[in-house]
Amino acid sequence: MGLGPEAAEERERPFLERLDEPVRARLLEMGTPQTYESRQALMRAGEPGDFVMLLRHGYVKVTSADRMGATVILDVGVPGDLHGEIAVIAGGIRMADVVAIEEVHVRRIAASEFNRFLLDHPSAMREVLVSVARRFVLAQRQRTQSWKPQAVARVATRLDYLVGVCGIRTPAGWRIGIPLSQDELAQFIPMGRTMVAQALDKLRKAGVVASSRRAITVVDREALRMITEKGVT
Secondary structure, three states, X not given: OXXXXXXXXXXXXXXXXXXXXXXXXXXXXXXXXXXXXXXXXXXXXXXXXXXXXXXXXXXEEEEEEOOXXXXXEEEEEOOOOEEOHHHHHHOOEXXXXXXXXXXXEEEEEEHHHHHHHHHHOHHHXXXXXXXXXXXXXXXXXXXXXXXXXXXXXXXXXXXXXXXXXXXXXXXXXXXXXXXXXXXXXXXXXXXXXXXXXXXXXXXXXXXXXXXXXXXXXXXXXXXXXXHHHHOOO
């Protein structure tokens, strides 16, 4: 696909934003509103795909287990994202957990209703297929990156991705707008927690990031991207 170092980590616009206005309005009428508290599961791997969820407010993490049983964060879901569509379309079970990072508001839409919506709106079906394909591309890239020798470059790559997903511009730089612990950041890379702590320390000393408990600000994004590409501080 010809994705360069930066393009490969850029996130597509949320599903809802990619729909034409009439189609978007129809989708927002569907299903029932629900609220989930922080750390509450919206979906669990192995459950039947009998509904999808449209995220309206807040952030979620999509997680799975690796071959050793350790938790890996596959991605972070943002407002406008759709979750659970693969199991609904394929008629199978869920392949990952979706867990609230903070309080989230969603619309829960039954599988039968969502499938009718896709039949009535082929443009929405195309966007679902784009989302599925993009996730496989990112998953493949994440597996490849896990073998990079430079821990600092791997941490920098994921921090830059998170800025694109939920970065908030502040006078101090780009604050990552979700509370992630070092354990969760390690699950997202994926990499050992000690290596993440050491990499963050190097980035702090280089003046690239500032961090405190569950809060990270990218002070110099240009430098962060240079580290991502070249693997040096």
